[in-house]
Amino acid sequence: MIRLSDELLSGIRDHARADYPYECCGAMLGTEVGGLKEITELRPVENVHEDGHERRFLISARDMFLIEREARAKSLNVLGFYHSHPDHPARPSEYDREHAWPYYSYVIVSVMKGEPADMTSWTLAEGGLAFDAEEIQS
C-alpha cells in the first residue's frame, strides 16, 4: 500500500497538467514501514525519452544517481515513480512493465484533454511479467 497526502496527489496532478500533452515523470521519496510506503516528497524529473516524450518515460542514470543521493541525505528512500498518460487510461503499458524494477511503486495519472483524471498505482508482480494494482491511501 502507498500513502500520499492530498497535497502530494495535487502535486502529481499539477505536474501532469503542466507537461501535457507530454508525459511528465518524477520520483517519490519517503519511508516504508511494514509494507506501507509513506510518501513525504515528490521530486519532478526531466523525461529524457527520445521518442518525443509521449507515452514513454525514462529517467536518466544521472538523475537517478542525484535522486538517490538526495534521498539518503534526508534519510529517505526512493519508493517509486509517477508519470502521466496523456489522453490514455491510467493503466501501465507494456513499455512501463518492461522498464519497471521490483519493489518500487509506479503511480500513473491519466490526463484527458489536459485535465488530470484517474490515478492508479502498480507494483511489479513476482517474476516481473505483470503488474499488481496497489491501493493509494490519502
Ligand SMILES: [Zn+2]
Ligand atoms: Zn506509462
